Amino acid sequence: MNRIRLPRSVLLGPVMSLLLSYSLSAWQATSSMNNGQYFNSRIAFIQANASTPGGDVYTMNPDGSDVRQLTNLGANNGAFWENWSPDGRQIVFVEFPNSPGQLWLMRADGSGKHLLLSEADYGEYAPSFSPDGVWVIFTRCQNVSNGNGCAIYRIRTDDSGLTPLTDFQLEVNDWEPVYSPDGATIAFESFSRDGLIAAIWLMNADGSDLHALTPPELSAVNPHWSPDGERVAFRSHCCNPQNNDIWVINRDGSGLHRLTGSASSDLDIPVAYYNEAPSWSPHGHAIAFDQYDPKTNISALFIIDADGSRRTQLMKFSAARPRIADRARMGDQHRKRRHHGPREVEENGVWPRWSPELQNNF
Numbered sequence: 496m497n498r499i500r501l502p503r504s505v506l507l508g509p510v511m512s513l514l515l516s517y518s519l520s521a522w523q524a525t526s527s528m529n530n531g532q533y534f535n536s537r538i539a540f541i542q543a544n545a546s547t548p549g550g551d552v553y554t555m556n557p558d559g560s561d562v563r564q565l566t567n568l569g570a571n572n573g574a575f576w577e578n579w580s581p582d583g584r585q586i587v588f589v590e591f592p593n594s595p596g597q598l599w600l601m602r603a604d605g606s607g608k609h610l611l612l613s614e615a616d617y618g619e620y621a622p623s624f625s626p627d628g629v630w631v632i633f634t635r636c637q638n639v640s641n642g643n644g645c646a647i648y649r650i651r652t653d654d655s656g657l658t659p660l661t662d663f664q665l666e667v668n669d670w671e672p673v674y675s676p677d678g679a680t681i682a683f684e685s686f687s688r689d690g691l692i693a694a695i696w697l698m699n700a701d702g703s704d705l706h707a708l709t710p711p712e713l714s715a716v717n718p719h720w721s722p723d724g725e726r727v728a729f730r731s732h733c734c735n736p737q738n739n740d741i742w743v744i745n746r747d748g749s750g751l752h753r754l755t756g757s758a759s760s761d762l763d764i765p766v767a768y769y770n771e772a773p774s775w776s777p778h779g780h781a782i783a784f785d786q787y788d789p790k791t792n793i794s795a796l797f798i799i800d801a802d803g804s805r806r807t808q809l810m811k812f813s814a815a816r817p818r819i820a821d822r823a824r825m826g827d828q829h830r831k832r833r834h835h836g837p838r839e840v841e842e843n844g845v846w847p848r849w850s851p852e853l854q855n856n857f
Contacts, residue, residue, distance in 0.1 A: 536777050537603075539565075539577045539586060539848045540785075540796060542812070550845075552577045552588055552605070557776070557783075557798065557849070559809035565605030575846060576671075578623040579603070583853045585652075587611070587622045587631050596620045598633060600652065603850075611654055620645075621671040626678040628652070634670045637663060644668045647683055647702070660702035664688075671717060674700070675724045680746070682708065682718040682727050686734075693733050697746070708748055715742070717772050721779050721801075726750070728773035728782055739769040741784050741799070754782065754803035774849045775801070783809075783847040794844045812844030 538557055541550040550573045552565040566574055568590065575596075577588035584603055589596040595618020601608040611631065612619050622633035629651060636645040645668040647661040660681070661669050672683040678700060685696050691707065693714040698705045708727065709715035717730040724746065731740050731753075740756035755770045769787040776782070780801055787794040795811040 535852050535854075536583075536850045537853065538774075538783055538796075538809075539579065539850065540844065541575055541577065541846045542844055550574055552586065554603075554850075555809075557781075557809075559796075563605075565601065566608070574599075576621045577846065578848055579850045580624045581626050581628050581851060583851045585624075585628075587624060589620055589622065595636065595638075598622050598631065598650075600631075603853075611652070612650055612657075623671075623673050624652075625649070625674050626676055630656075632660070632672045632674065632681065634672065635659075636668075645670060647672045647681070660698070661705070669696075673718055673720055675720050675746070676722060677724055680724075682720065684716040684718060684729075684733075692735075695727060695729050695744075708746070709742075709744060710751070713742065719773050719775060721775050722777060723779060728754075728775060730771040730773065730784075738767065739771055741770050741773045741782065743801070752803070754799055754801075755784075755806070770797075772846045774847055776849050777852045783849050785845045785847055787845075796844060796847050810844065 536557060537554045539552060539554045542553050543550050551568055552574050553562055554565060555562045565586070566588075568574060571592070573591045574588050575591070577586050579586055580603075585600055586603055587598065587600050590599050591597075595614075597613040598611040598619045599608060600611050616638055618636045618638075620634040620636065622631045624631055630649045631652060632647065632649040634645050635648040644663055644666060646659060646663045647669045648657060648659050650657045660672070661683075666687045668686040669688070670684045670686070672681050674681055681698050681700060681702075683696055683698075684693060685691070686693050688694070688696065689707070691711050693716055694707045694711060695709040695715045695718045696705055697708050709729065713731045714734045715729045715731055716733040717728075719728045720726070721728070721743075726743050726745055728741060728743050731742050732738065738756055741754045742752065743754060744751045767789055769789070770784055771787075773782045773784045776798075781798050782801055783796065783798050785794060785796050793811060796809040797806055798809060799806045
């Protein structure tokens with residue numbers, strides 16, 4: 496039986512520091528994105544502070560400046576899986592006051608925080624908005640003792656209309672659902688569905704016409720739609736010891752293309768690394784992602800051109816053996832599911848989510 500493994504919500508310990516915060520002025524002067532098209536946006540991410548065992552939600556400009564803390568969850572709590580509303584005015588995220596997770600909403604400046612969904616018999620994870628902003632789609636997991644996996648649900652932002660889109664199935668676990676920009680299609684990652692270790696799947700907005708998008712050998716997770724709805728970015732190799740890289744694929748399954756890993760020497764990347772959590776810029780010219788180096792215990796937030804031609808580091812984080820919850824969730828075919836809580840690994844500074852174009856300065 497697979498075990499559920501939760502996301503990376505971090506404690507950096509008493510010595511937590513931003514080692515590097517780079518100006519992107521030189522890169523902006525030469526990049527194909529230097530046309531002002533992404534400057535009216537922000538990037539949300541998860542970062543810890545030294546006094547808590549969990550992460551908080553932060554935002555920053557796409558050049559790494561003007562970092563703002565939106566939540567302050569305190570001891571024995573943490574946040575993860577933050578995502579923007581289509582108008583950029585709200586953020587939905589998961590809070591872990593204990594275990595399991597709860598769905599919360601807040602304004603984009605961190606005010607107006609309120610509970611959307613919490614259940615004693617289920618955990619809620621990986622939320623994102625529908626394009627009209629009416630629904631939040633998310634992963635709903637039964638208690639571990641039930642052993643019946645995780646399914647895709649949606650709920651209105653007024654906490655009504657809880658609706659299943661995939662069914663609970665023994666050993667099948669569906670995660671990280673995201674609507675296409677037109678609202679017609681949902682991409683999500685699924686573990687053990689149709690015998691695949693992991694893959695990105697597509698389905699209609701009503702849950703019909705399920706079919707795998709990515710090839711089995713890539714064990715793909717972390718889907719994110721391009722703004723035009725024609726491509727899906729994702730992370731490869733969730734469930735095996737190969738390096739994790741950022742890839743892009745067309746919605747019809749053609750045009751599979753790897754963006755990271757083929758020319759890693761320019762970033763001085765070690766042999767073992769993890770690139771994950773891709774997020775498109777609002778005009779589709781760039782993708783933000785996080786990278787973790789287990790050898791040095793350092794993680795960083797990056798931006799890469801959508802064609803893979805240029806990578807630029809935004810922030811770099813370091814800590815000594817941070818306390819986190821493992822964000823891989825599923826796909827370990829060789830271990831029994833033992834618990835539904837945190838374990839110790841070395842990762843931090845994660846899950847960048849690029850906002851839509853913003854009309855107001857938050």
